[in-house]
Amino acid sequence: MYIVYSLMCLIFGTTFLAIKIGIDAGAPPFLFAGTRFLLAGIIVLTSVKLMQGRIGLEPGMRKDVVLVGTFMTAVMFGCLYLGEKYISSSVAALLAATTPIMISIVEWFQGIRDHFRIKGAGLLLSFIGVGVAVLPALGIDVGTEAILAVVVILAAEAGCVFGTMTSKRVLAAGLDPFVLNGWQMVVGGSMLVLLSLVTEPWAGVVNNRIFVSWAYLIVFGSLAGHGSYYWLVRRAGPLLPSTWTYISPVIAQFVGYCVLGEYLSGYSFAGLALVLGGVYLVSRAAMLEQWLKNNGKAFGLFKKESSPELRQ
Template identity: 40%
Template sequence: MIGVAFVVMCLIFGTTFLAIKVGIDAGLPPFLSGGVRFTTAGVIVLLLLRMTGKVKISLLLRKETMISGAGLTFGTFAALYWAEQHVSSGIGAVLSATGPLMIVLIQSLLLRQKVSRRSIIGCLAGFTGVVLVMIPGIVVDVSGLWVLGCVLVLAGEVCYTGGALYSKHVITKLAGTNPIALNAAQMLHGGLLLLVLSLFTESWQISNWSPIPAAASLLYLTVIGSMAGHSLFYWIMARTNPLFPSTWLYISPPIAVGLGVLLYGEEVSLISLAGVVLILGGMIFMNQSAWDWLRRKGKLFSGNKILGQKNKVID
């Protein structure tokens, strides 16, 4: 089940950069778009879980979910949504792919956790592959806002890294709580912060929106991107560690390129193909021990929990 969940999550997240761009191009204020997306997704998931008796509303009052939401949702997506007004989705994808590298750096340098050489080499190979995949389609229009957008995407990845590492701590601390409920709570908190930011910084004039693409973007990002994709992220992280599910950031650019080929008949350069090979090679090399461990335990395509294995799952 973990293998299937990871593949589905990568496919979902591989399309969200484009969906965000569609919404912004349709006139949706970026912070408002993100706020509506995450607040709605969090409320719906929590209500569904509440109806089945799998969550207590008091979860929303815990500081752990508030901090997770501020980092993993608010910090990450406030930066990304604003930046995509001024940088291409290709640049955004490349800069966002620094997330796994930042996790490795923070774990080793700040948290003093042992990180295997395999993880470091795999992360570097994956990031290099992302750059190669996106090079042919990257459009650089250097300006002050472009530079600021790039800096903000990187700042957002710092928030993402801190939020992911802290969320793993929360999942372990609140081991009796459904990880999907934890994700819904942090999405709700992060979404509300985005709405507050939007209220003070953006105009909500509906007349400037293109209704059909705007609605399609919001619906897709809310249901598929947040309710499904982010729930899968938390579910996988509860059974592995923060680095493994975060490697979706390496998979999304090849998926975006593949969509361009299928939907628009775009050509793929040899450089991009080399990048895809490098990404897949880095992913396999980095996670080989994890896949071997899961396969031996018979849990790769089963729903059994391996939460208690801590960092032995992925070295």
């Protein structure tokens, strides 16, 4: 499971750079994103059809799948691609790090509070780490358009939380994660292409840089990355897979520096240590809580229960 998680983080960390390269090369954001997801979704559904023979959706699932495609593909990535016209790839990745905190808050209100203190500590530690690693770069991007891009991406991340929780419900009902992944991308990609038709010019939008980044995003970002994400959501719940948004900003910063000369400093290394520590707390919360209970009693950190005689 952790091998899949590591590969997913690496893939998603590099997709921010690929998006930035394509956008800077002149790709219309909605068309760039829409065609990526539409084609990837068709590939996924065709592959599942050939291997398993069934890609249809139960009537009760169709509305939820449309909601997942709308919020987790059309809204989230439409805003992300548009935002990367005005901010660096590493700052865009930082904004994505708000999703796990939003998910944990929603789960808390839903009554899902298992090991919440340790998970909360891990989420906070990771978010601080992302801030330490990336926030110094925000000074480079200050401007009206950059501020608007930040607001738009944060709003999209809030919608992504709703989509993530909906996807968990659909997967718990028995829908194959690759079928959900395929339909999500087809729905969201179609919406983005239609939006591009009425808002963006299509003339002269293809060059080598756009094509290479577009192909990378389809093969690795959509097919490998999102497939791994849904497999992890089904296996471990939505919180752990969503912590890719903590690892990926640091990865995005390193690759952004190497390829595009984006901001990088010693803060990046300190932030990475905090990020990894926080993710460890989230992923091993149950084990750590049990260890604290066992050892806390020995060191007097937890009060021992009084005997029946004393309670009387």
